Amino acid sequence: MMGRRIKVKSPAELVEMRAACQVAATVLDEVVRECVPGVTTGDLDAFGLDRILGYGAKSAFKGYHGFPGHICTSVNDEVVHGIPGDRLIQAGDLVSIDVGVEYKGWIGDNARTVLVAVEDPEHIRLAKVTELALDAGIKKAVAGGFVSDISHAVEQVVLAAGLYVVKDFVGHGVGRKMHEEPQIPNFGAPGQGARLRTGMTLAIEPMVNQGTEEVEVMSDQWTVLTADRKPSAHFEHTVLVGDGAAEILTCKKMS
Numbered sequence: 001m002m003g004r005r006i007k008v009k010s011p012a013e014l015v016e017m018r019a020a021c022q023v024a025a026t027v028l029d030e031v032v033r034e035c036v037p038g039v040t041t042g043d044l045d046a047f048g049l050d051r052i053l054g055y056g057a058k059s060a061f062k063g064y065h066g067f068p069g070h071i072c073t074s075v076n077d078e079v080v081h082g083i084p085g086d087r088l089i090q091a092g093d094l095v096s097i098d099v100g101v102e103y104k105g106w107i108g109d110n111a112r113t114v115l116v117a118v119e120d121p122e123h124i125r126l127a128k129v130t131e132l133a134l135d136a137g138i139k140k141a142v143a144g145g146f147v148s149d150i151s152h153a154v155e156q157v158v159l160a161a162g163l164y165v166v167k168d169f170v171g172h173g174v175g176r177k178m179h180e181e182p183q184i185p186n187f188g189a190p191g192q193g194a195r196l197r198t199g200m201t202l203a204i205e206p207m208v209n210q211g212t213e214e215v216e217v218m219s220d221q222w223t224v225l226t227a228d229r230k231p232s233a234h235f236e237h238t239v240l241v242g243d244g245a246a247e248i249l250t251c252k253k254m255s
Contacts, residue, residue: 112236
């Protein structure tokens with residue numbers, strides 16, 4: 001990664017990228033509000049598709065390497081890439097919802113873990129730490145730094161809380177394609193990897209487990225589970241690397 005030059009977005013391209021990210025953020029916000037006891041993950045998928053189409057976009061996930069859903073719904077010990085279906089959401093569930101859209105040729109990608117009437121303080125702490133780790137990573141998405149500065153900031157927050165970073169899956173560049181260079185691990189020493197430059201757009205996404213960093217993939221070839229079946233949390237934003245601070249492109253601003 002050291003010698004590879006990562007493409008930056010022009011001001012005109014960023015106008016379009018911002019629009020795609022706003023659609024993704026708005027859809028995620030709307031799906032999150034529907035995530036309540038008694039609905040199924042398939043219900044959330046159908047609702048998400050309706051809202052994606054309503055904004056004139058399409059799912060960036062449906063059919064991607066064969067993925068069958070329009071959004072990802074990962075419940076409790078499911079880390080990422082959960083396939084929506086007939087699973088009933090219940091009080092006490094942690095539901096990680098990942099929404100990616102393609103809008104006018106650009107991708108917006110974001111995720112959030114929803115606490116569905118969760119009372120367990122350790123589960124609440126898991127989600128809060130994961131969100132704080134995302135915030136710490138975003139603060140390092142500044143021109144002149146390195147990709148691994150983001151990685152290190154995420155890991156330090158998680159380790160300080162006695163939790164575990166998932167190392168088998170990483171964040172990524174995003175733009176016209178959902179997965180572009182560079183890869184963005186959620187662990188590692190600072191000062192390594194590609195230099196960050198103004199105009200890079202990155203999907204930063206900590207995945208944090210309560211009991212172990214080890215994961216495994218289910219027989220459906222998509223759903224990632226914690227090896228010990230303890231819960232996991234996942235938060236993600238698409239951000240624009242800036243000169244003094246990153247701009248979070250998937251902060252909801254649409255009315």
